[in-house]
Amino acid sequence: MFKQKIYWSASLAGICLAMASCKVPAVIQKTENKQVPASYGSSTDTLNTGKIQWKDFFTDPNLKNLIDTALNRNQELQITLQELEIARNEIRLKQSNLLPTVVARAGAGVEKVGRYTSQGAGDASTEITPGKPVPDALPDYLIGVYGTWEADIWNKLHNAKKAAVNRYLSTVEGKNFVLTNLIAEIANSYYELLTLDSQLAIVKKNIELQNNALEVVKIQKEASRVTELAVRKFEAEVLNSKSLQYDLQQKISETENKINFLLGRYPQPIVRSSANIADMLPSEVHTGIPSQLLANRPDIKAAELELAAAKLDVKAARAEFYPSLGISASIGLQAFSPNYFFKFPESVLYSLAGDLIQPLINRNTIKAEYATANAKQTQAVYNYERTVLNAYVEVANQMSNINNLQKSYDLKSKQxxxxxxxxxxxxxxxxxxxxxxxxxxxxxxxxxxxxxxxxETKKQQLNAVVNIYQALGGGWD
Structure with a gap:
């Protein structure tokens, strides 16, 4: 009889597997394009500025101090660090699904069933001991351990955990991308501040020259060599320059406040270099080859990890079409009276059961989840390819920008x-x-x-160097 039950169970499991295998859709894998041009032009030099650490790339000690402060206090970066913690907890959650769930249970209760029921009639005719019938109000005392576990026979839970790990690593790269953007934004704002300082000095010197010219005009007006109109024109020009001076002072204040905001602190003076920005030379940049972007750019690595997670999600969603095997067990003590609670083996309870569950009808939910996972995988492929393309375009644009700005600066210097x-x-x-x-x-x-x-052109030159350093993936290491 026992063997016959085993045969029936095995036959039922085989039928479920056969039905499932006939209707499970094939895995749809869209392959991403990782091909990039061999070079940005004719150069195949692999020396890459993006691999230089930011402390070595930037030489201004004041700028270094600002960046270092921002890395410790910037609120956006701190928010991103909390996203890391959230992603780490997601891994713990997926890991827990692989392990059995075990709970301890203790309880006490009382039950009174009707006399004219099968249980009531049975209890009335049953004696606990000779001459002592089962009481009408039957207490129940219980203490035990219960456990359940889903056997991951199709790697559904393992794939879900691997996807969570990839998303955590993607969040790490997202944090690195925030770092590169933050460092670049501080550096660009710092050069903006130095530019405004230099422009303010130029305007003040120009006001001095205009005042000297105004005095000359006034003397010539007294000598009747020029008219009152000339004096008024010169005075108006001085007033215009003074107005420009206050405009620049306002921009300086706003730029200082912007830097302080990035540093996560309230407005205060920004310690900076007193050198004329016109005397500053942009750093030499080496772009390397485009394939290095795949390893250097945090946003590319993040997109690649998100794609890997999406592929694992497809596998996990596909496993939902297969039967799931659940195992449950319990062991403990149970009795209607404390006097019998520790009477062995009569008070011992135990159970062991296995459930093979296979959805047969109305599997639209599983199909919808599988189709959604496939769509998200396709999205992840396009997002990865777009990220790679955008990285290449950013580097190419900044290379062209640096070249054209140098030519423009040379001409403006002559002007x-x-x-x-x-x-x-x-x-x-x-x-x-x-x-x-x-x-x-x-x-x-x-x-x-x-x-x-x-x-302004000098500032654009310095900004272009910062931007290409960022575009090459520099700053996060």
């Missing part, structure tokens, strides 16, 4: 030199009444604009 000479010439001609005052005004105005544009 500033020529306009400085023009100021001297126009002032000399004006004193000897050989040039009109408007020529002096226009020359000073053009020179001021050219100097401001020159410092």
């Amino acid at each position: 500033v030199t020529e306009l400085n000479n023009s100021i001297t010439i126009s002032n000399d001609l004006f004193r000897s009444a050989r040039a009109d005052y408007l020529e002096v005004l226009m020359t000073q105005r053009d020179a001021l604009q050219a100097k401001l544009e020159l410092t």
